[in-house]
Amino acid sequence: xxxxxxxxxxxxxxxxxxxxxxxxxxxxxxxxxxxxxxxxxxxxxxxxxxxxxxxxxxxxxxxxxxxxxxxxxxxxxxxxxxxxxxxxxxxxxxxxxxxxxxxxxxxxxxxxxxxxxxxxxxxx
Numbered sequence: 332x333x334x335x336x337x338x339x340x341x342x343x344x345x346x347x348x349x350x351x352x353x354x355x356x357x358x359x360x361x362x363x364x365x366x367x368x369x370x371x372x373x374x375x376x377x378x379x380x381x382x383x384x385x386x387x388x389x390x391x392x393x394x395x396x397x398x399x400x401x402x403x404x405x406x407x408x409x410x411x412x413x414x415x416x417x418x419x420x421x422x423x424x425x426x427x428x429x430x431x432x433x434x435x436x437x438x439x440x441x442x443x444x445x446x447x448x449x450x451x452x453x454x455x
Contacts, residue, residue, distance in 0.1 A: 340387045343371060343378040350374070351438040353431060354383075356406055358423040365406055365425060370435075375442045377412075392422060399439045401432075408432040412439065 351372040356365040357379060368379040368389065375395055378388040392412065402411040406425035410432060413421045426432035440446065 339376075339378075339391055342373065342376075343380075343388045343391070344386055347373065350442065351435060353435075354427060355379075355431075355435065356425040356427075358404075358406075358425075360420060370424075372438055372442060375444060377439065377442070394439060394442045395444060397439075397443065399436050401436070410436050 349371045351370075353370060354367055355370050357368050358365050368381065369383040369385065371378045371380070371388075375393060377392040377394055379390050379392075380388050394412070397412050397414045399410060399412055402409050402423060404423060404425065406423075408427070408429060408431070409423060409425040411421050411423050413419070424435070426435055
């Protein structure tokens with residue numbers, strides 16, 4: 332499948348139901364301050380926007396081959412999305428409450444095709 336910015340932006344903002352959506356704080360990669368962003372999880376893609384009403388995502392994280400885990404951070408209710416490999420980026424996010432954090436960690440952990448494949452095998 333070929334993806335481009337326009338098709339990703341359309342998918343991120345179309346009326347298809349989201350698996351999870353809400354504000355999270357995202358730690359920057361270069362400037363390690365936290366920025367409040369609107370996140371939308373659809374399938375195995377986690378889109379993030381400047382504001383809830385934004386029409387184009389600032390970025391997208393494809394959640395294949397990642398692990399989601401709680402982490403130590405200056406920010407309360409923090410968790411990390413980690414990818415295997417030496418030069419892979421780790422995304423550090425923080426929720427606004429314990430319940431929101433638990434909901435996001437659960438949703439993100441179930442978002443990959445690897446997880447779905449495992450569920451299907453168990454059901455067979």
